[in-house]
Amino acid sequence: MINTSADNTTASRTDDEAAVLRAAMVKELRNLDAITSEPVAAAFTAVSRHMFAIDEPLEKVYDADRALVIKRDQDGTALSSLSAAHIQAVMLEQAGIEPGMRVLEVGSGGFNAALIAELVGQDGTVVSVDIDAEIVGRARTCLDAAGYGQVEVVLADADAGVDTHAPYDRIVVTAGAWDIPSAWREQLSERGRIVVPLRMRGLTRSIAFDQDGEGLLVSDSYRLCGFVPMQGAGAYTERLVRVDEGIALRVDDQQQNFDIEALAAAVRTPQLELWSGAAFDLPDELELFLTASTPEMVMLHGSQEVVDQGLLALSVTRGVPALVDGGSIAYRTKRPNAATGGFESGVLAHGPDAQAVAERYADLLRRWASDHRRRGAALLRYLPMPAGTAEPAPGVIAKRLGAVEISWL
Known part of the structure; x- marks a missing residue:
């Protein structure tokens, strides 16, 4: 006979312990200025992170600075991970997601999509896309178990975006990108913003790019970060x-x-x-x-x-x-x-x-x-160009589909 009473008691104890650790994590994220708004704090308080990190010790799951590897290749290189809560909070604050928005998440893990679902509310739409069928299946299972069945998880190469649900008010990229695919820009709404961990000459920064109305992407919001690299058509080996x-x-x-x-x-x-x-x-x-x-x-x-x-x-x-x-x-x-x-x-x-x-x-x-010795002294612009025409120069980092222009205030 299965002892369901014992199972329920264990689950309840786990949830209670997780709630205490989750509250402590949110407090730490506030103290670190990773969480700076009430909506993001409420999202982190609401979503049970441990349900997206099955079999991991709760202390590790709710460590604000710890990333958890979900999948490795045969050589042990990380292919997918549950990012540290600290950088997830920073990027969601950069995104400025509001109720009712349509959001595309590039790179599925489940937890970040659940946070976004909390931010957009019942009238919003969340689409999470990943190139790896195993990761997509895992994200779907975890989201359903955690009560976020409304999030749509799509198996596809994110380099092409997901045009069937466009336009998006926000595109949040959770994999290290070397360039900004044309599809991401084209699938943005007029008020659209892309938050992307962009690789530039060996450095990675999470950059919140807004459309400027003239076909360019502009940003004065950039933060240090690190992510597993993009796969598929957007992959690039330095x-x-x-x-x-x-x-x-x-x-x-x-x-x-x-x-x-x-x-x-x-x-x-x-x-x-x-x-x-x-x-x-x-x-x-x-x-x-x-x-x-x-x-x-x-x-x-x-x-x-x-x-x-x-x-x-x-x-x-x-x-x-x-x-x-x-x-x-x-x-x-x-x-x-x-x-x-x-x-x-x-x-x-x-x-x-x-x-x-x-x-x-x-x-x-x-x-x-x-x-320039201060935070936020740089202004970044992404200039789309015909493929392969961008040239490196002082203040200009050439990409395949354009260039990143960095000036200092």
């Missing part, structure tokens, strides 16, 4: 250029040329150290400024072994913007300095022109610290 054992450059431009032999020799020469006198602060804002400053700026990655050998500094282990000029390379570092408010920005450079490339880099550090 070029990884191996410089030496444990040292590589990650670049967007498949055609950009490097003197690998000269760079490999350079990193094994003594480094030049140059201190800017400028404050080191808000590293995510600074890195966006550096990355957009010139097409010569790439992401330098190095292993812990390289750091332990004394070849490169610790900043390379997580990737750092690096300025490459022929056989010379410079990248950012920092040191304690009370005179600059805590830390000072500096440059480490290698190669025959180390002094010149370090001075160029230090000038960028000083310019940012003196003119």
Whole structure:
């Protein structure tokens, strides 16, 4: 005989514990300024996150900063995940979803779609699209079990959007995108907004783009984030250029040329150290400024072994913007300095022109610290162009279907 009474008691205990943890998570998200509005707070309070993370411990599920992998490929690479509640809250605040809106979610997991369903209410529409049949089936099952049967889950390549339900007031993308497909722009309503984790020269930022009435997308809302990459027609593999054992450059431009032999020799020469006198602060804002400053700026990655050998500094282990000029390379570092408010920005450079490339880099550090050292100093515009015609330039990041233009206020 099945003991349904015991099962019900266990389920009730789980729900009670989850409710306590959920309330604590919402409080933490408020304290972190990830949640800044009452509708988003109410959505996170209403949706049982643990019903979309089956068999995971409740403490992990309701950890505001923890993402949970849903599916991996044979090599162990994450293909789909339940994003950290922190970034989900940030993106929903960026989206500004209102009751009655039509919303397309790109990338299905279930939980985020349920949050959106709470925000649009009974008169709104939520469509969630994913290219993976297994993920679509899982999302459908979880949504139904959690009481969100009104959300439509579609199996398709999101690069083409879902035109049968367009136009959308909001498109919320929950996978790392390298470009903005034409279909997403075309399926927006006149008041439409796209919130997308956009990859730009090795960095990812969640950007809330609004239509400007002239065919362009504009934004002054961008936040640091990280997501598993898009699959299907919108997939893009950044070029990884191996410089030496444990040292590589990650670049967007498949055609950009490097003197690998000269760079490999350079990193094994003594480094030049140059201190800017400028404050080191808000590293995510600074890195966006550096990355957009010139097409010569790439992401330098190095292993812990390289750091332990004394070849490169610790900043390379997580990737750092690096300025490459022929056989010379410079990248950012920092040191304690009370005179600059805590830390000072500096440059480490290698190669025959180390002094010149370090001075160029230090000038960028000083310019940012003196003119743009604050949150939200960048204005981003996405300019659609014929495929393959965009050219990289200072302040311009070329994409296949257009370009991202970044200016600083």
